[in-house]
Amino acid sequence: MSAGAKSRRIAPTPASSDTETRSVPRAVPPTERPREKRPFLLDFFPLEGPDQTRLSRFYDRLREGRLSTTRCPKDDEWHWPPRVACPKCHSEELEWKDLPERGRIYAFSAVLGGAPMGMEADVPFSVGLVDLNGVPLRLFGRIEGRPWPELHVGDSVRVEPYDLGDGRVFYRFRTID
Amino acid sequence: MTGRPVALVGGVTTAFGVRPTTWAEMAQEVGAALFRAIPTLRAEDVDSLFVGAAEPERFAFQSHVAPLAAEQMGLQPHRVIQRTELACASGQSAIRSAYAAIAAGLSDIAVAVGVEKMNLPSMAEANSAMGCVMDRPWDGPHGATAPPFFAMVAQRHMMEYGTTEEQLAAVSEKNHRFANSNPHAQFYAKKFSKEKLLGLPVVAPPLRLGDCSSMTDGAAAVLLVADKFVRKYTETPAWVRGTGQYSDFHNLANAGSLTKWTGMTHAAREALRGAKVAIGDIDFAEIHDCFTISEIVEYEALGLCSPGEGGAFAADGRGDLGGDLVVNPRGGLLGCGHPLGATGIAQAVEVYQQFAKQVPVARQVPDPEWALVHNLSGSANVHSVMVYHGGGAS
Numbered sequence A: 001m002s003a004g005a006k007s008r009r010i011a012p013t014p015a016s017s018d019t020e021t022r023s024v025p026r027a028v029p030p031t032e033r034p035r036e037k038r039p040f041l042l043d044f045f046p047l048e049g050p051d052q053t054r055l056s057r058f059y060d061r062l063r064e065g066r067l068s069t070t071r072c073p074k075d076d077e078w079h080w081p082p083r084v085a086c087p088k089c090h091s092e093e094l095e096w097k098d099l100p101e102r103g104r105i106y107a108f109s110a111v112l113g114g115a116p117m118g119m120e121a122d123v124p125f126s127v128g129l130v131d132l133n134g135v136p137l138r139l140f141g142r143i144e145g146r147p148w149p150e151l152h153v154g155d156s157v158r159v160e161p162y163d164l165g166d167g168r169v170f171y172r173f174r175t176i177d
Numbered sequence B: 001m002t003g004r005p006v007a008l009v010g011g012v013t014t015a016f017g018v019r020p021t022t023w024a025e026m027a028q029e030v031g032a033a034l035f036r037a038i039p040t041l042r043a044e045d046v047d048s049l050f051v052g053a054a055e056p057e058r059f060a061f062q063s064h065v066a067p068l069a070a071e072q073m074g075l076q077p078h079r080v081i082q083r084t085e086l087a088c089a090s091g092q093s094a095i096r097s098a099y100a101a102i103a104a105g106l107s108d109i110a111v112a113v114g115v116e117k118m119n120l121p122s123m124a125e126a127n128s129a130m131g132c133v134m135d136r137p138w139d140g141p142h143g144a145t146a147p148p149f150f151a152m153v154a155q156r157h158m159m160e161y162g163t164t165e166e167q168l169a170a171v172s173e174k175n176h177r178f179a180n181s182n183p184h185a186q187f188y189a190k191k192f193s194k195e196k197l198l199g200l201p202v203v204a205p206p207l208r209l210g211d212c213s214s215m216t217d218g219a220a221a222v223l224l225v226a227d228k229f230v231r232k233y234t235e236t237p238a239w240v241r242g243t244g245q246y247s248d249f250h251n252l253a254n255a256g257s258l259t260k261w262t263g264m265t266h267a268a269r270e271a272l273r274g275a276k277v278a279i280g281d282i283d284f285a286e287i288h289d290c291f292t293i294s295e296i297v298e299y300e301a302l303g304l305c306s307p308g309e310g311g312a313f314a315a316d317g318r319g320d321l322g323g324d325l326v327v328n329p330r331g332g333l334l335g336c337g338h339p340l341g342a343t344g345i346a347q348a349v350e351v352y353q354q355f356a357k358q359v360p361v362a363r364q365v366p367d368p369e370w371a372l373v374h375n376l377s378g379s380a381n382v383h384s385v386m387v388y389h390g391g392g393a394s
C-alpha cells in the first residue's frame, strides 16, 4: 500500500461490543421535508432493492434503525462504503457488522447556495466527516440539529436513519445537545 | 521518459465564461482558431484526436463526443480517436494520451481538445452534474459537491497550521490579477482587491465566493507531434519531458488526511524524475487552484515549502512574479474559470505561449525554461502532473 493509503487508516481500535449486540429493530422516523419524486438519473438517492443492488441488506438493516457495513473477517478490514469484495484480500466472504451509533466531527462545512436538484429547499445545510467511536471509519454525511455556526470540530453526533417516504431509507447525523 | 520525443507545437483557447453557445459550437470555434493559429497545419495531416470532456452527458445530454468533436473541427482521424474523462483533469488526460500515442509510434500528429459547457438555464441541474463526480449513492445524497469538501480542507488547514482567510485571499488576488492580462479569462478586466475578496459572501464556510472557481463554458486545443515534425509547425516547441499520476481514494470516507496530498507528491515526483529535474528547477507552474486552499496545499505537496507553510508562501508572494517561481500566470482556475475538460488544455496553451513569449508582459515569466502543470480531479483524490521543457531543440 502507498503512504497515502496508509495515512487514511484511522485509529485501528477493535470494534466495541455494542456493534455486536444491538439488534432490536426500531421505527425509522420519516424525513421532515416531503420529497418530490424524480427520475433516477436526477436523484442522488440510490435504488435500494435486491433487484438493483447486492447490498440491499444495508438498506434493510437501516430500515430497522441499524447503520451497518461489511467487514472482512480474514484480515479484519472494515469497509466504507459496504462492499461485495474485500479491496485488501479480494475475498467475497464478507460479514455484516452494525456500526456505533455515535461519533465526533472531524471536519465540517455547510452548503449555503448552489445545491443539487432536490436539495434546494434544504439550504442552508451542514455536512461533515465524522469519526465513528470505536471503529476505524470516518463517514461523510449531512449533519442535522444545531446550525453550522454552532458546530465545532470534536462535537459528538449520533447516527440517524430516516425514511424517504417512497419506500427507501437513508442515514444522516444529528447533533447531541 | 521512454519512446519518441514529443512536443506541443501550438495551441489556442476560446473565450471562457458564461457563454451563449453550445458544446458542439465551441468545438467548431476552437478548431477554427487552431487552424488560424498554426497556418502550416493541414486537416489531413492530423492522424489522431483526443477529446477531453468531463460530463457532456450531464451538461449537454451528449455521449460519443470524440467523433462529434472531429466533425465539428473538420478532422477525420485515421489512427487514434478517443475521449478522455477524468473529471477536472479530463483535458490533461487528453494530452497525456496523445503524448503516449505519439511516443509509442501509434500517432505522428495529434490534436488534444477539451470542451465543456457548464452553464445551463437551471443551475440546480448543473450542480447535480458536479455532484456526480463524487461517490454518487453514498456521498451524493448528503449533498456532497466540491465547495463543502474543499471547505473542510480549509477548515482543517486553518486548525492544524493557523492558515488564515487573508492568506487564502492572497492566492485569489494574485490569480485574478494575472487574469486581468488574459483576454480569454472569465474574470478578465474585473478587479479583485484582497479587501473586496474578504467582503464577498461565504458560500461554504470558511470559503467565500472569491475562494472558488466558477462554472464556465469554454474550449481549448493543442497540437502535439513527434520530434521529426516539430519544425514544420514551430520554432518554440514545448517538449513533454515528464508525466505522473496518482489515484488515492474515491469515497470521501477514505480521504485520510485532508491537508496532506501525498498523491500529488507522488505524481509530481514521478513527472520530475522523468524530466530529470528538481522542483527548484521549475520556472513557472500551472497548478489546479479550483479553490484558494487547493493552491496552498499544492505548494506544500510539491515541496515548495514545508507542510503548513503554504499560507505564508502565498502571502509572501513566493508564487508571484519575482518570487521563487511563478504560479498560475494564466490567471488560474480562479481567474480564468474552470470548464472541466478545457482547463488542462488551456494550462498547456499557457506553457507553450510562455515559452514562445507570446503572452502580455504583465504575466510573462522571464526566460522560462521548465514548466510544471498539475490538475487534481474530484475531491483531490487523483493528481495528474506533466513537466515541459522549452529549450528549443529536442
Ligand SMILES: [Zn+2]
Binding pocket: A072, A073, A074, A075, A076, A077, A086, A087, A088, A089, A090, A091
Ligand atoms: Zn479481506
